[in-house]
Amino acid sequence: MERLPTGISRLDSMIGGGAPPGSVVLLAGEVGAGAREFVYTSVAMNGLKESDQELFDLYYGNAHDAARFPEEVHYISFTADSDALLEEMRYVMDDELVDAGTEHVEFADLSSQYFQLSQVPREWYADATPNISSLGDRDRRGTLNAVGEYLNENGTGNLVVVDSVTDLLSAAEEQMDWNQITLLMKGLKKASYRWGGLVLLLVNTEALPEEHLGRLMDATDGTLLFEWESGGSERARTLVVKQFRGVLSRLEDENIIQFETEIHDGGFDISDVRKIR
Numbered sequence: 233m234e235r236l237p238t239g240i241s242r243l244d245s246m247i248g249g250g251a252p253p254g255s256v257v258l259l260a261g262e263v264g265a266g267a268r269e270f271v272y273t274s275v276a277m278n279g280l281k282e283s284d285q286e287l288f289d290l291y292y293g294n295a296h297d298a299a300r301f302p303e304e305v306h307y308i309s310f311t312a313d314s315d316a317l318l319e320e321m322r323y324v325m326d327d328e329l330v331d332a333g334t335e336h337v338e339f340a341d342l343s344s345q346y347f348q349l350s351q352v353p354r355e356w357y358a359d360a361t362p363n364i365s366s367l368g369d370r371d372r373r374g375t376l377n378a379v380g381e382y383l384n385e386n387g388t389g390n391l392v393v394v395d396s397v398t399d400l401l402s403a404a405e406e407q408m409d410w411n412q413i414t415l416l417m418k419g420l421k422k423a424s425y426r427w428g429g430l431v432l433l434l435v436n437t438e439a440l441p442e443e444h445l446g447r448l449m450d451a452t453d454g455t456l457l458f459e460w461e462s463g464g465s466e467r468a469r470t471l472v473v474k475q476f477r478g479v480l481s482r483l484e485d486e487n488i489i490q491f492e493t494e495i496h497d498g499g500f501d502i503s504d505v506r507k508i509r
Contacts, residue, residue, distance in 0.1 A: 235298045236391065236430040239277030240270065242502040246488065249296030251454065252478040254425035258397070258448055260437045261458030266469045266493050266500055270458070271393055271434050272321045273499030276333030278391050279305045284332040291329055291498045302429060304390040305337045308382060310346040310375065310399040314339035326497040340382055345374045346403060375403040376416070383420070387427040396434040397448070410444060417451035453477040458493075469493045471502070
């Protein structure tokens, strides 16, 4: 069966090449625990496959026989433009990897829609002040509309990152209750299955009540939970696959329960696999 690589080499090798086509995966993490670094690595590795095969082989290695890499990689952000994101990626990964891996990545900056009715001065997030007639009757629902339109145009067969769902939900909550938000996410899940790509949704677990996080998990195909674990005088980053359609059963067959992770010049990586005793 065809799989879409997450871009994390060791994880992809353990789950048969990547995620099933059409998956919506929630990357839920504590601050600094690795969820954002997972996103950056996923984007760079999938982009690198298209732009520089030699570097791809160096950083990722051999792809699984079932792997089908996306033709395009898209990155949606509500609070940062491409320059800021690329600078942050360079703090995580080697410059050469970032430059080559993002050469063909499409960055969609939706900060204008996100901030348009807030108290944030327009000069802080836009390059120019618009003509007053262009403002019209826009409201914060424009953020959701913009995301939906972008996914409709670019979701088919591609990797799309949404950074972050925490921001998106803060915009949605002004117009919807959580039942409607849950329906929205389930609608995305249904549409993504038709598109046959891979959608990664980044979310900060510390910004959501457990009930709301649970609803998001229920409305997506997979949830990867990134946490800090304390042991003695040291803290370790860990990754738990909470649920994942077409993937979790494969990990259970191998008695895999938790991953220890690390971040180095090649990005996010799995350093150890813990098994059920």
